[in-house]
Each structure stands twice: as structure tokens, then as C-alpha cells.
Amino acid sequence: xxxxxxxxxxxxxxxxxxxxxxxxxxxxxxxxxxxxxxxxxxxxxxxxxxxxxxxxxxxxxxxxxxxxxxxxxxxxxxxxxxxxxxxxxxxxxxxxxxxxxxxxxxxxxxxxxxxxxxxxxxxxxxxxxxxxxxxxxxxxxxxxxxxxxxxxxxxxxxxxxxxxxxxxxxxxxxxxxxxxxxxxxxxxxxxxxxxxxxxxxxxxxxxxxxxxxxxxxxxxxxxxxxxxxxxxxxxxxxxxxxxxxxxxxxxxxxxxxxxxxxxxxxxxxxxxxxxxxxxxxxxxxxxxxxxxxxxxxxxxxxxxxxxxxxxxxxxxxxxxxxxxxxxxxxxxxxxxxxxxxxxxxxx
Numbered sequence: 353x354x355x356x357x358x359x360x361x362x363x364x365x366x367x368x369x370x371x372x373x374x375x376x377x378x379x380x381x382x383x384x385x386x387x388x389x390x391x392x393x394x395x396x397x398x399x400x401x402x403x404x405x406x407x408x409x410x411x412x413x414x415x416x417x418x419x420x421x422x423x424x425x426x427x428x429x430x431x432x433x434x435x436x437x438x439x440x441x442x443x444x445x446x447x448x449x450x451x452x453x454x455x456x457x458x459x460x461x462x463x464x465x466x467x468x469x470x471x472x473x474x475x476x477x478x479x480x481x482x483x484x485x486x487x488x489x490x491x492x493x494x495x496x497x498x499x500x501x502x503x504x505x506x507x508x509x510x511x512x513x514x515x516x517x518x519x520x521x522x523x524x525x526x527x528x529x530x531x532x533x534x535x536x537x538x539x540x541x542x543x544x545x546x547x548x549x550x551x552x553x554x555x556x557x558x559x560x561x562x563x564x565x566x567x568x569x570x571x572x573x574x575x576x577x578x579x580x581x582x583x584x585x586x587x588x589x590x591x592x593x594x595x596x597x598x599x600x601x602x603x604x605x606x607x608x609x610x611x612x613x614x615x616x617x618x619x620x621x622x623x624x625x626x627x628x629x630x631x632x633x634x635x636x637x638x639x640x641x642x643x644x645x646x647x648x649x650x651x652x653x654x655x656x657x658x659x660x661x662x663x664x665x666x667x668x669x670x671x672x673x674x675x676x677x678x679x680x681x682x683x684x685x686x687x688x689x690x691x692x693x694x695x696x697x698x699x
Contacts, residue, residue: 369419371444372589373397373437375427375484376454378405380555381503381585383652384578385451388586390418397421397440397447399433400454402645419444427454427480428472437487446495449589450488452481453503456642457518459563459628465517469562472642473517478524485532485545492543501589502529503581504547506602510609510616512572513624514565533594547595548588551602553581554660556650562640567629570656574601577660578652584667591671600666 372389376382378400389396390413398406398413398420406422413420421443425432440447456476458465485500492498508526511519526547533545552575563569576599584598597603608616639646653660 368395368445370394370448371397371440371446372449372451373399373440373447373484373488374451374453375399375425375480377409378402379650380557380652380654381550381553381578381581382451382453383409384582385453385585386420387412387416387652388579388582389449390416390420392586393417395419395421395444397423397436397444399423399425399427399436400645401426402647404647405645405650408651426476427483428475430479430483430486433480433483434487434490437491441491447488447491447498449499449501450484450492451501451503451585451589452484453585454480454484455503455518455521455557457515457557457561458642459514459561459565459569461514461564462516464564469642470517474521474524477518477521478528481525482528485528489532489543493541496542498543499589499592500543500545501585502545502547503585504529504549506549506551506597506605508547508549510605510613512620512628514628544592546588546591546593548581548584549595549597549602549606550581550584551576551599551664553578554654554656555652556654558654558656560639560641560646560650562642563634563638565629566633568632568634569628570630571654572624572627574599575656575660576664577657577662580662580664580667584664584670587671596667596670598667598670599664600669603666 372394374382374385374396377386377398386396386398386409396413396418398409400406401424403424410420410422421440423436423439425436427433454476456473458469458473481502488500502525504525505522507519508522529545529547536543536545552571552573554571554575554577558569561569581598584596588596597606
């Protein structure tokens with residue numbers, strides 16, 4: 353499958369380049385998304401906790417022709433997020449696009465997770481999106497323009513074992529986003545909010561997440577490189593689509609949950625625990641990033657490059673949906689006209 357046949361958005365507006373905020377910008381999907389926007393010439397605010405990795409991301413942006421502003425922020429802290437948004441507008445200008453992406457997770461059975469750790473995952477992964485959306489809307493609504501991209505997941509529809517805090521947070525993000533969207537529609541606001549539902553992605557989270565498992569965590573099933581996720585986010589930020597399903601596996605999980613949830617319960621109960629672990633025992637010296645950043649040269653990719661897909665036919669179908677529907681309608685119209693012609697010829 354070739355790359356999506358849609359034109360690349362240009363990061364510009366009448367008065368200059370787009371101003372984009374990306375949370376969780378120092379690694380994983382966020383880091384890949386930073387590069388994707390940088391290639392369009394955007395001015396990008398990079399929000400994360402680790403200053404060293406933020407500075408590395410800033411260098412990448414500048415090498416690609418964009419402009420970057422690094423802000424160290426814990427997305428679980430509403431005051432820090434609001435202060436970051438004010439600084440972005442002071443130094444880069446009015447925010448056009450806000451990408452909520454920062455996350456934390458724990459790979460562990462529910463009864464092995466402390467209440468403090470459970471709350472921390474929820475505060476970063478769910479409340480971080482709430483505070484980011486709040487800060488963005490505070491500035492976008494008076495101007496009556498702007499886009500908020502929520503980096504969601506198929507796990508917002510179909511939960512799996514060993515990640516109850518993360519799955520719960522992603523479900524909450526979906527409900528929260530739908531509620532805010534209806535309020536914007538009621539007010540006839542031109543501010544757009546969209547959700548991009550990810551499949552498994554080869555990111556750094558598997559190497560630094562907190563875990564009580566005996567073996568190292570890994571992505572389950574079919575998974576993709578972060579650049580696939582970044583292409584989806586960049587496109588969704590300009591397409592004004594309500595929601596984007598990034599891959600066929602994600603789409604199958606979402607649709608399957610609607611029609612055969614009990615079957616998926618049984619299947620995941622059987623294979624989901626072992627399916628999220630490698631055969632390598634946990635390193636006793638392993639450190640995690642739940643409460644503090646993990647030092648080291650982490651970038652967009654995790655350690656599972658070998659099995660990661662670099663392209664997604666499902667994303668291509670989603671991005672080209674209107675063209676495909678138009679093609680189907682044209683074919684149906686021609687078939688109908690041909691049938692009518694044959695009927696008239698026989699009469």
C-alpha cells in the first residue's frame with residue numbers, strides 16, 4: 353500500500369505559520385508528531401517533563417525548518433498546563449492546534465497496583481487531556497477557531513488485561529471529548545475537536561513503564577511505527593473529521609466491541625496476559641517513568657522495530673474515505689444506468 357494520496361497540509365495561516373502545541377513531545381508518538389509538523393514549517397511548543405529530550409526534539413524541529421519552544425511541564429498539574437499555554441501565546445502567538453498526547457501506564461494486574469500509582473496514571477493520561485483541552489479552549493473559543501486533537505486508542509472502546517488504569521483513562525477521554533464536542537456544537541463554535549484512535553505502536557512506553565510482570569512488556573498483536581500515528585495526527589488536525597481510526601486492527605477491535613463483546617472478553621482473557629509479555633525476564637535494575645522522567649537517549653521508536661509496520665492500509669482508507677465513497681457511488685450510478693438502458697432496449 354502506497355502512502356495516502358492526499359495533499360500534505362501546509363502549516364500556515366494568513367498571518368504566518370501555524371502554532372502547534374504537542375504534549376508528551378519528547379518521545380514516542382509525540383516525538384514523531386513533532387517531526388511531522390516541523391516538516392510543514394510550523395512553530396511548535398514542545399511540552400514534556402524531560403528537558404534534555406525536549407532540547408533534542410527542538411534541534412530536530414529547527415533542522416527541518418520549523419521553530420520550537422521547549423516547556424517542562426507535568427500534564428497532571430492544571431496550573432502548570434495553564435502557565436504553559438500562556439507562555440506559548442506570549443512567545444509564539446495564538447495557538448492553532450493543540451495535540452493532547454502525554455500518557456503514562458502500568459503493566460500489572462489490577463490487584464497489584466497501588467492506589468497512588470493508579471491515581472497517577474489517571475492524572476497524567478486522563479486529567480492531562482482535560483487540562484490541555486481546558487487551556488486550549490480558553491484561548492480558541494474567543495477567537496472562534498482552532499483544533500484540538502485527542503490522541504486516543506482502540507482501547508477507548510475495547511479494554512485489555514494488565515492495563516486497567518490506561519484503558520479506563522482512554523475510555524474517559526472518549527466520553528469527555530464527546531461531551532465537549534456537543535457543547536461546541538450547541539454554541540455554533542468553529543473550534544474543532546477530534547479523536548485519533550491508535551492501534552499498538554512501537555514506542556518507548558514498553559521500555560520505561562512501571563510494571564509488576566515477570567517478563568518485559570511488549571505491544572500485542574499487529575503494531576505500527578510511530579510515524580504512522582504521526583501522519584494520522586497531522587492529517588486529523590486539518591481534516592475536521594470527528595474521529596479517525598488509524599488501522600484495520602484498531603477498526604476491528606472497535607467494531608468487534610459493538611457486536612461481539614463477550615467473545616472478545618473470552619479471547620482476551622485467554623491470550624491477553626501472555627500476549628503482552630516477551631520471553632525476557634524483567635531486569636532488576638529497570639527504572640520507570642511514572643513519577644519521574646527516565647534518563648537516556650529515548651526517541652520516537654521503542655525496541656520492537658523488527659515487527660512494526662511502517663504503513664497502514666486502514667489509515668489510507670480512512671484518509672481517502674470521501675474519494676472511495678464517491679467512486680462507489682459513480683460505479684453504482686453507471687451500473688444502474690446500464691441496467692436501465694438494457695431494460696429500455698428490450699421494451
